[in-house]
Amino acid sequence: MTGYIASRLPAYAALAAAGLVAGLALGRVEPVALAAPFLLALVAALAEQEPQVSARVSLDRDRVIEGDEVTAVIELSSAHGIHRLELFVPLPPELSAEEGQARAVRLRAKEEQTVELKLRCDRWGAFSVGRVLFRARDALGLRSWEGVAGEARPLRVFPSEETLRSLVPPLETQVFAGNQVSRARGEGIEFADLREWQPGDRLRRVNWRATALRRSLWVNEQNPERNTDVVLFLDTFAEVRADGRSTNDRAVRAAATLARIYLQRKDRVGLVGFGGFLSWLVPASGTRQLYAITEALLTSQVVSSFALRGVDVLPPRTLPPKALVLAITPLLDDRTAAALLDLRARGYDLIVVEVSPLELAAPAPGSSLELAHRLWRLSREALRWRYEQVGVPVVTWREGVPLAVPLEEVNAFRHLARPA
Amino acid sequence: MAAFVPGAVLGALVLVVALAFGGRGLGVALFLGGATYVTAVAAAGTGIDASAPLVAVLLLLCGELSAWSVDERLGIRPTPDLAWRRGVGIAVLALAGLAVATLVDALSAVPSSHGLGWTVLGAAAALGAAGTGIWVARR
Numbered sequence: 001m002t003g004y005i006a007s008r009l010p011a012y013a014a015l016a017a018a019g020l021v022a023g024l025a026l027g028r029v030e031p032v033a034l035a036a037p038f039l040l041a042l043v044a045a046l047a048e049q050e051p052q053v054s055a056r057v058s059l060d061r062d063r064v065i066e067g068d069e070v071t072a073v074i075e076l077s078s079a080h081g082i083h084r085l086e087l088f089v090p091l092p093p094e095l096s097a098e099e100g101q102a103r104a105v106r107l108r109a110k111e112e113q114t115v116e117l118k119l120r121c122d123r124w125g126a127f128s129v130g131r132v133l134f135r136a137r138d139a140l141g142l143r144s145w146e147g148v149a150g151e152a153r154p155l156r157v158f159p160s161e162e163t164l165r166s167l168v169p170p171l172e173t174q175v176f177a178g179n180q181v182s183r184a185r186g187e188g189i190e191f192a193d194l195r196e197w198q199p200g201d202r203l204r205r206v207n208w209r210a211t212a213l214r215r216s217l218w219v220n221e222q223n224p225e226r227n228t229d230v231v232l233f234l235d236t237f238a239e240v241r242a243d244g245r246s247t248n249d250r251a252v253r254a255a256a257t258l259a260r261i262y263l264q265r266k267d268r269v270g271l272v273g274f275g276g277f278l279s280w281l282v283p284a285s286g287t288r289q290l291y292a293i294t295e296a297l298l299t300s301q302v303v304s305s306f307a308l309r310g311v312d313v314l315p316p317r318t319l320p321p322k323a324l325v326l327a328i329t330p331l332l333d334d335r336t337a338a339a340l341l342d343l344r345a346r347g348y349d350l351i352v353v354e355v356s357p358l359e360l361a362a363p364a365p366g367s368s369l370e371l372a373h374r375l376w377r378l379s380r381e382a383l384r385w386r387y388e389q390v391g392v393p394v395v396t397w398r399e400g401v402p403l404a405v406p407l408e409e410v411n412a413f414r415h416l417a418r419p420a
Numbered sequence: 421m422a423a424f425v426p427g428a429v430l431g432a433l434v435l436v437v438a439l440a441f442g443g444r445g446l447g448v449a450l451f452l453g454g455a456t457y458v459t460a461v462a463a464a465g466t467g468i469d470a471s472a473p474l475v476a477v478l479l480l481l482c483g484e485l486s487a488w489s490v491d492e493r494l495g496i497r498p499t500p501d502l503a504w505r506r507g508v509g510i511a512v513l514a515l516a517g518l519a520v521a522t523l524v525d526a527l528s529a530v531p532s533s534h535g536l537g538w539t540v541l542g543a544a545a546a547l548g549a550a551g552t553g554i555w556v557a558r559r
Binding site: 006007008010011012014015018019022026028029030031032033034035036037038039040041043044083084086099100102103104105106139140141 | 446450494506517
């Protein structure tokens with residue numbers, strides 16, 4: 001704890017000393033009488049002892065969703081009592097306190113007091129809350145002591161999710177059972193085709209109507225239900241941020257939504273954070289993978305980097321063959337654009353969801369930046385055209401539009417383009 | 421007396437500036453006020469000015485209330501009793517200061533060779549002051 005004296009105390013000491021000296025020099029009592037109250041104030045200030053403060057911080061919840069409220073409870077106590085104890089709880093920019101982060105209370109000796117702070121979680125992320133800065137003052141504010149108390153507590157704010165009724169079906173499925181109807185033939189529920197009976201076919205697969213028409217045995221063929229491998233490719237090279245909104249925030253929300261829904265369908269989902277800080281999660285299924293992806297998303301952040309990166313730096317198991325790669329990117333960095341084209345060239349089923357930065361970077365009407373903005377939009381159009389030429393659907397997700405809308409555009413693109 | 425008005429006005433102006441700039445210069449304002457009063461008293465000649473304790477307490481109140489107003493600008497939401505406690509503390513300090521200053525003024529009226537009793541009382545007062553200083557320094 002660090003002690004401080006009020007700025008007026010040295011002035012009081014100087015006044016008192018000057019009064020005593022003037023009294024001696026002039027032989028008068030009035031300067032001494034003038035100095036007396038200030039001497040008394042000095043004694044009152046110096047008589048205060050350094051206080052002992054104990055603080056314990058707890059949160060009513062440590063895992064919440066964006067927009068939720070958390071109550072931080074601060075339990076204070078002091079052995080000798082404190083006339084005025086000022087508290088300040090430092091918060092990251094993503095959290096806000098409804099009634100301010102600072103409080104001033106009085107602590108009686110050996111009595112515990114509780115202070116509650118309502119925190120609003122404005123944005124997703126992993127935070128530490130709990131360190132409390134305090135300042136203890138005496139009754140007149142002549143002396144103060146400052147210190148830090150409490151221990152940081154982890155707080156996980158999960159991204160809010162979009163509502164999706166249907167997902168983009170992959171072109172290829174994997175060999176394990178799942179919820180996705182495969183294009184292959186095998187045991188399943190969905191009817192696929194008819195063929196002539198072959199030795200080994202089960203009797204229950206015989207299509208008796210077709211058999212009666214053709215006077216030879218014909219059997220049904222089904223499409224089996226298989227799972228898929230989905231890799232969420234999150235671009236963290238760059239973002240556009242304005243007025244508290246960011247393309248990276250929306251990208252993380254989209255990734256969290258897609259991960260949860262694909263994992264619910266028993267698909268295997270992996271994650272690649274492609275940017276200044278490279279991170280990856282090998283595709284897996286189940287609740288454990290959902291938690292792992294969510295934790296990875298909470299700590300993802302845009303890190304500026306000039307390093308040249310390509311997809312060849314990723315471990316091979318991160319991008320399994322025939323996986324559906326869903327790239328969520330603002331298409332701001334050339335390295336991401338090149339990496340995605342590389343993925344397409346390697347034969348991956350690639351879909352690009354462009355998190356539009358145009359709404360966040362619009363120039364003022366009539367400004368000189370309008371021409372630069374138009375050129376920038378044209379370059380983005382050209383990049384989208386390059387992707388479409390190689391059969392990669394690029395859909396733009398604008399602010400305020402549900403995620404389901406661009407995903408439906410993917411289905412429409414595939415229906416018209418009919419990729420091989 | 422009119423010759424000391426500029427000094428008092430200057431002290432008041434410095435006080436206003438100190439309040440406007442977060443208390444910086446408060447000591448200078450108090451010093452100017454006190455110096456103006458002492459100079460006026462010295463120029464007035466012999467005789468004890470009975471208003472000296474009152475002037476002392478008014479200067480102290482000026483300093484304390486100014487500091488309090490600056491502290492309240494912090495904008496920290498306090499519990500209601502904290503303001504009352506500080507007000508009471510300032511009032512107690514002012515009354516105690518008034519009593520001590522009045523005692524100093526009254527004791528100065530006693531002739532220096534009044535007798536053994538007063539000498540012992542003076543010595544006890546000096547010992548008490550020294551003891552208070554030692555006790556405060558050791559805390």
